Amino acid sequence: MAELKWGAGTHPGQIRAQNEDNLHVADGVFVVADGMGGHEAGEVASHIAVERIRQALETDGHLTAEQVVASITEANGDIFRAAIANPGQAGMGTTVTAIAVIEDPMAGRGAPNIDDNDPIDTDPDGNPRVTPVVPLEQPEALVLANVGDSRTYLFRHDRLRRVTVDHSYVQELVATGHITDDEARYHPRRNIITRALGIEPDVKVDWWTLPLIRGDRFVLCSDGLVDEVTDDEITETLRSHPDPQEAADRLIHLANAAGGRDNITVVVVDVLDGDDPPDPTQEIDLVPQWADDTVPTPFPPPVVGEPATLAELGGGEDADDATPGKRRRRRDRRANAAKQAAEAAAALEALSHPSDDDADGNTTGDESGESSDAKPGKARRPRLGRAIAIFVVVAALLAATVVLGAWARRGYYVDFDDDGDVTVFQGRRGGVLWIDPTVESGGPSRDDLDDASIDLVDEHPTFSSRTDAEAFVAGLDLADETHETDADALTDDDVDPDVTDESDTDETPATTEG
Known part of the structure; x- marks a missing residue:
């Protein structure tokens, strides 16, 4: 070793x-x-x-x-x-x-190092060989x-x-x-x-x-x-x-x-x-x-x-690509989408920077793209085709971006933010490519909640509407909250002894007939 x-x-x-x-x-x-x-x-x-x-x-x-x-x-x-x-x-x-x-x-991949005095064996077919x-x-x-x-x-x-x-x-x-x-x-x-x-x-x-x-x-x-x-x-x-x-x-x-x-x-x-x-x-x-x-x-x-x-x-790139410190990486579930986006961008770049060879294989002789051997008509037709291809690719990318944006912004979820506060977010948890979820409303902090409510938020529940998400936040229990009904909260000291319910008297109001 x-x-x-x-x-x-x-x-x-x-x-x-x-x-x-x-x-x-x-x-x-x-x-x-x-x-x-x-x-x-x-x-x-x-x-x-x-x-x-x-x-x-x-x-x-x-x-x-x-x-x-x-x-x-x-x-x-x-x-x-x-x-x-x-x-x-x-x-x-x-x-x-x-x-x-x-x-x-x-x-062992090189030719064997032998000279004329080395013994030479033969294989089963009689061909000379050396080991x-x-x-x-x-x-x-x-x-x-x-x-x-x-x-x-x-x-x-x-x-x-x-x-x-x-x-x-x-x-x-x-x-x-x-x-x-x-x-x-x-x-x-x-x-x-x-x-x-x-x-x-x-x-x-x-x-x-x-x-x-x-x-x-x-x-x-x-x-x-x-x-x-x-x-x-x-x-x-x-x-x-x-x-x-x-x-x-x-x-x-x-x-x-x-x-x-x-x-x-x-x-x-x-x-x-x-x-x-x-x-x-x-x-x-x-x-x-x-x-x-x-x-x-x-x-x-x-x-x-x-x-x-x-x-x-040799076709590579500069090694000195040190970057400043990164913020929190949102890399989970994005590798495939990022790769596809890069491939699409590369395809678009290839279309927008075509080869210097025209349809007949003639190499252009100047920056205008005109070949010294090719006819003008032949030079224009490939450019028109490339322009159409570029338009199709750009249109497809724009449509894909709109669909991706709508999907990425769909739905709501509840989670703790970086400060530990309960927060309603809109979008996909973790984000999709460059589209990050947005904060819609807030709630109590983690320290104010009881253990059961903390566990519920840690499960990152999702909702189809903002109203449902905010209703969930409103229903969380605080750690020091005591739940009592209105009847339990009412004591004898709260009753005014000088006030009696009209329903307890036998008197009826006088009526006047006209």
């Missing part, structure tokens, strides 16, 4: 009462999971993920990349089934990023995997590089050219992720393999770190703290000092024994091994602090 040294830590942060992050560190396997879903469901999801991965990868032999990826997909199934079995945990999920030491996938020598100690490598926006960084030659690619709504907008990296830092939907464990029955896992390089330092973290601490600050911390535990503790401290608006988990892993480091000028070319794609797509993020060339980018 490769010689590694690591440090790790997790913290709930300065705002949240509970920690929905989870981690696992052991010889050769390191995992960080960031749960989501609220009401302890996120904590459950991250725990299921870490435990499943840990159990699946506990072995005395060498692991393979396929085993690591399979353990993550199995964890996805466990979380998905648990959410179905327990309605209180519906919509729960978790991100995950992991690295593990595996058997070198390239070992390559198998080393006593199987060569090792690293596999990196991630789902969601928890990240893995590589610190080499005093430079920080993000290895993983965030599965988030704003990252897709950056990748498709809709917004810049600077705009992504302040985007109102920067908290929406497009992929996570437990949201769907199946999940696509991004994974890479890397050689073990002596002196490499890896940082695995939840977004609670990168939302508060910039990549430059992470670089300086790794540079000034050679001990991995001290580095992990320092990074958590910096995140809390910057606001600590989310749970924070950090794992720092140092490679003490491995191949010689490459030349400092040599860049890292990382190619994700998509489990279900035949052609891998390169995504090597550029080195922090240095300008990225086109060759370095």
